[in-house]
Amino acid sequence: TTTLSTIYSNEALTTAQSNPYTLDANGCIAGDVRYRGLKTLLIKDSLGAHVRTLDNVGSADVSADIWVIPFATMATAIASTDARKIYDGAVLLVKDRANSTWDVVLSSGVTENTYDVVQCTGVATLSLVLRLENGNTINVKALGAKDDGVTNNYLIFKACSALLDDYRCVNFDGDGTFLVTVAAGSVPSVSGDDIGIFKLREHRGVTLKSNAKTKIRIEVDFTSGGSLAFLHAQGAREFTAQGLNIDYQASGAINTGSDCRATLFHLFSSDTNPSASNTIRDCTLRINHADGPNFGYSEGADAGKVIGIYCYGDKPGGIVDDFKFINNTFWDTTARVVWLWRTRNSVCQGNMFLQSGEYPCFRCLAGNENLSIIGNTFDMIQDGTFHSACIAIYAQGTDSYGHVIADNIFYVANGKAMELSEATHMNIHHNIIYWPSTALGDQREGITLTTLNAEDNHVTIDNNWSNRSFVILGTGNEINVTNNTLAGKSIGYSGNATAGNRLGHNINGNRVLGAGSITYNANSGQCNGNTIKAAEYHGIDMRATVATGLQHVQIHDNFIDEFNTLLTAGTAPNTYHGIYIAAGNCDVQSNMINADSVVANSYGIYAPSTSGDKTVITDNNMRGAATGNYGANTIVFNNIVGNALVP
Numbered sequence: 001t002t003t004l005s006t007i008y009s010n011e012a013l014t015t016a017q018s019n020p021y022t023l024d025a026n027g028c029i030a031g032d033v034r035y036r037g038l039k040t041l042l043i044k045d046s047l048g049a050h051v052r053t054l055d056n057v058g059s060a061d062v063s064a065d066i067w068v069i070p071f072a073t074m075a076t077a078i079a080s081t082d083a084r085k086i087y088d089g090a091v092l093l094v095k096d097r098a099n100s101t102w103d104v105v106l107s108s109g110v111t112e113n114t115y116d117v118v119q120c121t122g123v124a125t126l127s128l129v130l131r132l133e134n135g136n137t138i139n140v141k142a143l144g145a146k147d148d149g150v151t152n153n154y155l156i157f158k159a160c161s162a163l164l165d166d167y168r169c170v171n172f173d174g175d176g177t178f179l180v181t182v183a184a185g186s187v188p189s190v191s192g193d194d195i196g197i198f199k200l201r202e203h204r205g206v207t208l209k210s211n212a213k214t215k216i217r218i219e220v221d222f223t224s225g226g227s228l229a230f231l232h233a234q235g236a237r238e239f240t241a242q243g244l245n246i247d248y249q250a251s252g253a254i255n256t257g258s259d260c261r262a263t264l265f266h267l268f269s270s271d272t273n274p275s276a277s278n279t280i281r282d283c284t285l286r287i288n289h290a291d292g293p294n295f296g297y298s299e300g301a302d303a304g305k306v307i308g309i310y311c312y313g314d315k316p317g318g319i320v321d322d323f324k325f326i327n328n329t330f331w332d333t334t335a336r337v338v339w340l341w342r343t344r345n346s347v348c349q350g351n352m353f354l355q356s357g358e359y360p361c362f363r364c365l366a367g368n369e370n371l372s373i374i375g376n377t378f379d380m381i382q383d384g385t386f387h388s389a390c391i392a393i394y395a396q397g398t399d400s401y402g403h404v405i406a407d408n409i410f411y412v413a414n415g416k417a418m419e420l421s422e423a424t425h426m427n428i429h430h431n432i433i434y435w436p437s438t439a440l441g442d443q444r445e446g447i448t449l450t451t452l453n454a455e456d457n458h459v460t461i462d463n464n465w466s467n468r469s470f471v472i473l474g475t476g477n478e479i480n481v482t483n484n485t486l487a488g489k490s491i492g493y494s495g496n497a498t499a500g501n502r503l504g505h506n507i508n509g510n511r512v513l514g515a516g517s518i519t520y521n522a523n524s525g526q527c528n529g530n531t532i533k534a535a536e537y538h539g540i541d542m543r544a545t546v547a548t549g550l551q552h553v554q555i556h557d558n559f560i561d562e563f564n565t566l567l568t569a570g571t572a573p574n575t576y577h578g579i580y581i582a583a584g585n586c587d588v589q590s591n592m593i594n595a596d597s598v599v600a601n602s603y604g605i606y607a608p609s610t611s612g613d614k615t616v617i618t619d620n621n622m623r624g625a626a627t628g629n630y631g632a633n634t635i636v637f638n639n640i641v642g643n644a645l646v647p
Contacts, residue, residue, distance in 0.1 A: 006035065007021065009033070040053065045083075051084050072096065078122065081123060087104060088126065097141060098173075100133075102118075102129060102130055105129050107120075115144060116129065117129050130142055136167060138164075140172055146178070149217070150179060152181045154197065158197060164198070166204045167204065173211045177214075181218075182221065185224045187227070188227065189226055195228055196232025199232050202234070202237075204236075204238050207242065212243065217247045218246065218247070222252040223252035223253065227261055227262075230248065230265065232268070233268065234268045240279045241279070244283045247285075247286045248287040250262040250288070254305040262335075263287075264309060265309045267311045267323065269318040270318035280326070280328060285330050286331050308330060308336065309325060310341075311346070312342065318342065319369075320343040321345060324349075325349075326347065328351045329352040331354045332354060334355070341364070342367035346371050346372070347372045347374070348373045352377045353377065371404070374407055376409075378412065379411045391419070392418075393420045394419075403423075403426045410431065416445050416468075417445075418448070421450045424458065428461045428462075431464045432464070433446040433467070434466075445469050446467075449470070459476075459478070460480045461481045461482070462481070465485045465486075472491075476501070478503070478505075479504070483510065485511040486510065486512045486513065487513050488515050490512065490519065491519070492518070502522035503522070507527045507530065510530045512531065518540050519540075526556070538578070540560065540578070542582065543580055556591070557591065558591045559591070560578045560591065560592070562595055563576055575601045577602055578595065579607075581606070584615060584633065589618050589619050593605065596625060597624075604641075605639075617630065617635065621639070621640045622639065628646070
């Protein structure tokens with residue numbers, strides 16, 4: 001029907017107004033238009049010419065954008081000469097640009113860039129300006145990006161980066177693959193300020209996000225040098241990357257400059273540009289070099305040149321604060337995955353690391369404080385070579401402390417689960433460490449802990465399960481290894497204690513099963529309440545290797561079973577003991593030692609002539625074939641050997 005309906009200016013429909021309704025100078029509804037039911041909306045220009053007809057329009061659908069004019073493509077929009085559609089103040093919807101909305105403006109007032117400001121060719125005095133979704137979101141497809149896996153979107157992504165401002169969002173939603181390729185000679189110079197496809201400089205609250213169906217593939221040839229990150233952020237705060245799926249493939253020799261590298265996310269902080277509260281979550285990521293898993297492994301020209309996440313705080317005060325890496329998946333990656341250097345309160349939680357290279361999955365250098373690595377899964381795929389470690393924390397020193405490594409699962413076909421160097425103030429608990437094969441030798445430790453000399457390190461390793469050994473290096477103090485279960489391997493030391501060091505080492509309440517043993521080489525502390533079963537070695541080995549010997553050590557309430565059982569078929573038996581002591585001033589009390597049979601010269605407790613103060617051996621129970629053999633400088637009483645009390 002062409003009958004004009006009654007329209008109102010208020011929601012209660014009590015105040016009628018003129019129909020036809022006159023739009024303002026910008027073609028907008030200046031007030032409010034209300035009516036009952038569904039109507040046909042007819043829009044005409046100021047000359048009375050037909051612009052658009054819309055059927056079945058409800059009152060709630062009438063808004064400032066009701067007169068938006070659709071175009072199928074950007075090409076047809078900018079080429080149009082239809083004055084009813086292309087005029088100063090018109091609003092267009094461009095379907096092949098992600099149904100984005102564009103304002104038609106006078107060209108004299110803008111600068112065209114072919115991305116978010118596009119020159120009209122049909123009416124040369126007009127240009128189109130992109131409207132941001134919800135006032136803050138840039139859809140990369142609206143700028144002309146294509147997810148066809150063929151089109152190179154490098155320049156479009158960089159143009160998108162130039163549009164970023166505080167609290168803006170970049171949306172990569174699509175159905176395919178956004179390809180980014182950078183040829184040799186086109187990679188940005190490391191001396192420049194343009195080494196990120198996306199670049200943030202002191203921005204706040206920027207978000208990069210995508211849906212699950214979209215992938216970003218980056219291919220970069222570094223033959224002519226340069227450095228390039230997907231995101232390079234200096235001094236960014238409250239940045240979030242969420243749901244991105246990025247596959248970064250580098251090729252060519254990355255040159256030797258310290259800042260030359262291929263990186264997914266490079267977060268940088270300095271005294272004048274602090275970085276804080278940045279988050280990468282729910283992303284699927286991969287970064288590799290075409291030369292394979294050995295590229296850059298040695299500390300040579302290409303060392304550390306391919307990195308997934310690189311957080312770096314520049315001295316003296318440029319700490320990266322509160323970085324969070326949560327619920328991400330790194331798959332089939334041959335590079336270092338996460339590298340932290342001078343960060344504070346960083347959290348790595350709930351991630352899956354699937355790595356086939358020789359780099360550590362998670363590497364920390366000096367100056368990190370209060371790092372939490374919690375609830376992750378590390379799967380280092382065997383490739384026939386020796387890996388580094390899943391978690392490698394190096395050169396921490398006294399300026400690094402408060403780390404927690406907890407509730408992680410390590411499935412490691414080669415290498416170590418954790419290599420912790422100069423560790424201080426660490427808590428390592430409730431981790432599962434599993435090797436699928438025992439044929440790789442004994443040097444694939446579960447945890448290697450290097451302590452600082454003469455420092456109070458305050459390291460606790462408790463309630464972990466591992467089928468590989470724990471090894472303690474260095475001569476630091478205050479080390480607690482408690483309530484762990486080791487299936488088939490040992491807790492031990494490498495290197496010697498020296499006078500005044502390795503104080504307060506407590507190896508308590510552990511279950512060491514299979515071919516397990518405990519080697520205690522510290523100057524004071526406890527080795528209490530451990531269960532050691534079927535050791536193909538000494539159950540507890542306390543042989544001092546320095547002139548002063550071990551001093552002031554308790555060995556209480558341990559259960560040692562079948563310490564001399566031969567586990568390796570066809571191997572000649574060796575002489576092993578349940579507890580082997582060659583140190584003074586030890587208190588060996590209330591231990592249960594059992595052996596069905598032993599070879600000659602093997603004993604339940606063996607304490608030859610000890611150095612230093614006297615060792616007391618009392619109230620122990622040696623059953624089966626286990627007996628005692630004691631030398632000078634020992635006090636022995638009230639022990640049970642077999643079924644007899646030996647005073």
